[in-house]
Amino acid sequence: MTANGSILEFDLDAWMKRKSAGSVLIEHVGEFSSEYIDSVLPKVEQNLNEQVDQENIRKKAFHIFVECIQNLYHHIEPNPSLVKDFGDDKLGAIVMIKDENGCRITTGNFVPKEKMPVLMSRIDNLNAMDAAQIKQLYRDTINNMTFSAKGGAGIGMIDMCRKTGNKLEYDFYDVKDNPDVKFFSFDVNIS
Numbered sequence: 001m002t003a004n005g006s007i008l009e010f011d012l013d014a015w016m017k018r019k020s021a022g023s024v025l026i027e028h029v030g031e032f033s034s035e036y037i038d039s040v041l042p043k044v045e046q047n048l049n050e051q052v053d054q055e056n057i058r059k060k061a062f063h064i065f066v067e068c069i070q071n072l073y074h075h076i077e078p079n080p081s082l083v084k085d086f087g088d089d090k091l092g093a094i095v096m097i098k099d100e101n102g103c104r105i106t107t108g109n110f111v112p113k114e115k116m117p118v119l120m121s122r123i124d125n126l127n128a129m130d131a132a133q134i135k136q137l138y139r140d141t142i143n144n145m146t147f148s149a150k151g152g153a154g155i156g157m158i159d160m161c162r163k164t165g166n167k168l169e170y171d172f173y174d175v176k177d178n179p180d181v182k183f184f185s186f187d188v189n190i191s
Contacts, residue, residue: 010173010183019106023098031090032072061103061190067156068107076109102191111184127167134161
């Protein structure tokens with residue numbers, strides 16, 4: 001679902017093509033194992049050092065990339081019904097683009113339909129806050145940290161807003177022949 005409420009039919013290839021438009025620093029579609037994460041982080045750091053001039057953007061982009069890839073690692077849930085259309089039951093995607101303003105990191109993964117309202121509410125609430133409110137929420141969350149069953153403390157998106165000062169962007173796409181699943185597309189702009 002887009003911010004204007006329309007439902008979109010999901011096409012992974014078209015989504016990747018659209019999200020990869022520009023100067024690609026890194027892109028991956030597939031599973032997010034700890035081995036993949038260990039191997040990709042030095043490449044991301046090298047690509048940022050070689051292609052992004054502003055040190056503050058490089059540091060923020062690397063930090064946000066790590067947060068995004070950890071989210072994919074921890075939150076992609078196996079869904080056997082995806083194998084037929086996408087070849088993998090734990091499929092996710094990440095793309096980092098260098099653009100005229102800095103960098104954009106996009107992630108995508110399949111989520112159960114019932115998680116959509118929670119994600120939308122969380123992002124919309126963060127986007128409605130100003131910098132001071134986000135800073136306070138970050139402090140409150142750090143001070144009251146409790147960990148979920150997946151090991152997270154709910155601080156990732158808050159930290160992304162705090163570090164970038166930008167609104168988080170998202171879309172949910174319908175998945176053909178699978179009404180219980182949505183594709184969650186998430187963008188973070190770093191400037």
